[in-house]
Amino acid sequence: MLTRLPSDLTMAEAARGPGGARVDLLLVADMVERGSKVLDVGCGDGELLRILAERRAVDGRGIELSREGVNECVAKGLAVVQGDADTDLVDYPDDGFDYVILSQTLQATRHPRQVLEHMLRIGRRAIVSFPNFGHWGIRLQIMFGGRMPTTDNLPYSWYDTPNIHFCTIKDFRALCDVVGVRMEKATALNAWGRPLRLAAPWWFWNLFGEQAVFLLSRGRKSDVR
Amino acid sequence: MAEANLTVVRDATARAREADSPHSPVVRFAPDQPLQLDAGVELAPFQIAYQTYGTLDAARANAVLICHALTGDQHVANIHPVTGKPGWWETMVGPGRPIDTDRYFVICPNVLGACMGTTGPSSTNPATGKPWGLDFPVTTVRDMVRAQAMLLDHLGIESLFAVAGGSLGGMQVLQWTASYPQRVFAALPIATGTRHSAQNIAFHEVGRQAVMADPDWRGGRYLLEGTNPRRGLAVARMGAHITYLSDAALHRKFGRKFQDRSNPTFSFDADFEVESYLRHQGSSFVERFDANSYLYLTRAMDYFDLAADYDGVLARAFKNTPTRFCVISFTSDWLFPTSESRAIVHTLNAAGARVSFAEITTDKGHDAFLLDEPELFAIVRGFLDAAGKARGLNGGR
Numbered sequence: 130m131l132t133r134l135p136s137d138l139t140m141a142e143a144a145r146g147p148g149g150a151r152v153d154l155l156l157v158a159d160m161v162e163r164g165s166k167v168l169d170v171g172c173g174d175g176e177l178l179r180i181l182a183e184r185r186a187v188d189g190r191g192i193e194l195s196r197e198g199v200n201e202c203v204a205k206g207l208a209v210v211q212g213d214a215d216t217d218l219v220d221y222p223d224d225g226f227d228y229v230i231l232s233q234t235l236q237a238t239r240h241p242r243q244v245l246e247h248m249l250r251i252g253r254r255a256i257v258s259f260p261n262f263g264h265w266g267i268r269l270q271i272m273f274g275g276r277m278p279t280t281d282n283l284p285y286s287w288y289d290t291p292n293i294h295f296c297t298i299k300d301f302r303a304l305c306d307v308v309g310v311r312m313e314k315a316t317a318l319n320a321w322g323r324p325l326r327l328a329a330p331w332w333f334w335n336l337f338g339e340q341a342v343f344l345l346s347r348g349r350k351s352d353v354r
Numbered sequence: 355m356a357e358a359n360l361t362v363v364r365d366a367t368a369r370a371r372e373a374d375s376p377h378s379p380v381v382r383f384a385p386d387q388p389l390q391l392d393a394g395v396e397l398a399p400f401q402i403a404y405q406t407y408g409t410l411d412a413a414r415a416n417a418v419l420i421c422h423a424l425t426g427d428q429h430v431a432n433i434h435p436v437t438g439k440p441g442w443w444e445t446m447v448g449p450g451r452p453i454d455t456d457r458y459f460v461i462c463p464n465v466l467g468a469c470m471g472t473t474g475p476s477s478t479n480p481a482t483g484k485p486w487g488l489d490f491p492v493t494t495v496r497d498m499v500r501a502q503a504m505l506l507d508h509l510g511i512e513s514l515f516a517v518a519g520g521s522l523g524g525m526q527v528l529q530w531t532a533s534y535p536q537r538v539f540a541a542l543p544i545a546t547g548t549r550h551s552a553q554n555i556a557f558h559e560v561g562r563q564a565v566m567a568d569p570d571w572r573g574g575r576y577l578l579e580g581t582n583p584r585r586g587l588a589v590a591r592m593g594a595h596i597t598y599l600s601d602a603a604l605h606r607k608f609g610r611k612f613q614d615r616s617n618p619t620f621s622f623d624a625d626f627e628v629e630s631y632l633r634h635q636g637s638s639f640v641e642r643f644d645a646n647s648y649l650y651l652t653r654a655m656d657y658f659d660l661a662a663d664y665d666g667v668l669a670r671a672f673k674n675t676p677t678r679f680c681v682i683s684f685t686s687d688w689l690f691p692t693s694e695s696r697a698i699v700h701t702l703n704a705a706g707a708r709v710s711f712a713e714i715t716t717d718k719g720h721d722a723f724l725l726d727e728p729e730l731f732a733i734v735r736g737f738l739d740a741a742g743k744a745r746g747l748n749g750g751r
Contacts, residue, residue, distance in 0.1 A: 203733045
C-alpha cells in the first residue's frame, strides 16, 4: 500500500540540516533504514552519501558520471566509482544492496526504464527523485512562452541540457506500472521545497509538485488511488 | 631516520655492491626457510632489502606496504644511495604527505629479482660464489608477494593497513589482495591492470632483445666477464620510457625543438631535444640498474595474469574480499589505460567489494603516478583517512 511521508517531520529536520542540506536529499535519507547497504547512482559530489552515512549509518557506495564529482567523492573518503548508469549497472550482481538510489538523475539517463529495472534487480528497494515536468510553472512556460522551459532547478537550454528524458509524476507512475514495481511511499515538494499535503490528490501533486520522491520495491503494481 | 644513515656512494661499482650488501636493512632467510617459486623450484637462501619510515603503533595496525615499479626500488622517500637523488615517491610518502609517515609505518621492500639488495640475478649464488646471472630462476609477481609476506612475518606484522603501488607495484597490490585478502585492510592499485596486455608484452620483448643483442651482455654472464651491456639496456630504457609518457606530454615538453642548435646538422647526432632527453634517460638508467634484472622483472610483468590463477574468472580472485579498494588511472596512460582499471572495478563491484575508482585527467601518461598530481594526492589522502577511521587508527586529523 502506498503511504506518504509525514511532511512536518521532514521540514523540521531540514531546518536543522547541517550546512543547509537539501530538503530532497533529507527526504530520500528518511526513506532509508538505518545500517542498510546503499548504492547511490549519480551521486554527484557525494552530499547524499555523506548525509546517509551521518544520519542513517549506511554502508554507502556511489556511481558518478562526471570525473570531477568522482574525484571529489573519493577524496572525501566515499566509495565512489566513475561510471554510467546506462551502461554500468549491468555489472552489479543481483541483491547486492538494500537500496539503490537515483537522486535527480532519472531524467538524464538514456534508458530510464532499463535503469529502473536494474535498480530493482540490484537492490531490494529503489528510491527515485526527479523534477516534475508537470509542474504548473513549466506548463505555463510552454503554454504562454511557447519555448522549452528553464527554471532555477533546471537552468539548461534545450540544446545543451543533460536532461533528455523529462517526465511528470503521472508519467513516472505509469512507468512503475509498466515495469511492475510497487510504490511504497511517495512525496512531492512544492517550489519552495515544502512537501505537499499528504492527502492531496495525485493531480494536485502533478500540478504543484516541483520535485517528487518515490520509494519502490519489487512486486506487482500497487493500487494507487 | 633512514635518510641520516645513508651516505651516497657514486662510483662504478656502487650498484654492484648494492646487490649483496645494500644500504638498507636486510632480512636473510636461511636455507631451511625456502621461497617456493611458481617456476616449481625453491629459492634458498635468499634475502630481502627494505626501507621503513615512521613508527609501528602498539597495535601493529598502521603498517603500509609500498610496492615499487619495474625500475623502482625500496628507496621511496630517502636519498638514493647510488644516484644521490631524492626518493622516487617523496611527493606521496613522508611526514604530512598523503601516505603520512607521522601516522603510518611505511615499509618498502626491493622486489625479488631486482638489483638493490633483494636476491636477484646480480646477487651472489651461494652454490657457486658467483653472480646468479641467467641461472637465477624466473620469478613472478606472485613470487614477489610471497617473499614480501615472509618479510612481514619476520617483522611481526600480521595485517597491513594498506598496500599501495603503481604499474608493477599495482600488480603486486592486486596479487596481495588475492593471495592474502585477510592481511590487507585497504588497497591502492594505481595505473595497473590484472594482466599484461599483448602490446605491453611486445614492448618488453623489444627491450629484452635490445639487451641481449648487446655483445657486452655475454649471454647474461657480463658480471663474470667484467663487461656491462650499457648500450642494450639504454636502448631498452629509451624505448620503454616513451611508453611511460604520452604524445601530448612529449609535444608539450619538446615539440620539434632542436638541442643546442638552430638548424639540423644533417647527421645522426641528437639534433632534437627529445632525442637528447631519451639518450640521457638511457645512459643514467644503466648506472643504477642491472641488465639481467631488467629481463627478469619485465618477464614477471609479462607473466602476470591474475584471472589465470582462478580458472580465468577474475571475480574468484576477489570473492568475499574484505579489503576496501581505491583504483586509480590516468587519462593519458596508454600502457595501462583506464579500461584496464575499469575492468578491475567491474570485477570488484560484482564481488560486492567496497571500491572507489577515480580517473585523473593529465597528459603525463603512465608516469603520472610518480609525478606531482594534486588530484592524486587528494584522493589517496582522503581514501586513507576514511580507511584509517574505519580501522580505528589513532592520530587521525
